[in-house]
Amino acid sequence: MGNIIISASILSADLCCLGKDIARAENAGCQYIHFDVMDGMFVPNISYGIPVLDSVSKTAEGVLDVHLMITDPIRYIEAFAASGADIITFHLEACSDAKAVIDKIHSCGKKAGVAIKPATPASDLIPYLGISDMLLVMTVEPGFGGQGFNYDMLPKISRLREMLDEKGIGIPIQVDGGINESTAKLVKDAGAEILVAGSYLFKAEDMDAAVKKLIS
């Protein structure tokens, strides 16, 4: 297993004190800041978007990991790239031509992640394994923080890890939803390397200790 990266989902941060919470997460050892964009169409919730990312990118020191839960994401790739995203992840279910979205992200000089919802099989990602920079396996239904981990996703993570290893493709698998100290162990054993964590981190009394528990 390589190095585990923790991506702090600021959906669970105190949004009135976002800069302070980003610094807290980074000081606790989170290398990525996970920025969830929801449009009220692809998912039944609305979060925040480009103007907030403009501000976040001025204060965050680590990697800005943008998770687009929006319909027809190709419309907004340039805008999120210009706002400071380092990785732009979109949902396979939200677009008709995923390769075009990946190409667009790359043309903006950014890394492209491809996400799948719990009901989408691992095999749907096969055409994109060699052309994307990260795979995101949702371990909850996208839309809300604080949900329970879906254990049925563990074989999907293992299957993807096997497919990547068989093909010699060295891209990481990210997991998002319901990550805590016990589910972190399971997803790492299954082959995930980038763990998104929201409520577990921001509700922790001691965030440093919480990050250490996810990594160890």
Ligand code: DX5
């Ligand atoms: C859910 C979001 C997640 C969410 C995770 O749609 O993509 O990033 O913030 O929150 P927790 O870690 O609380 O499940």
Ligand code: ZN
């Ligand atoms: Zn997310």
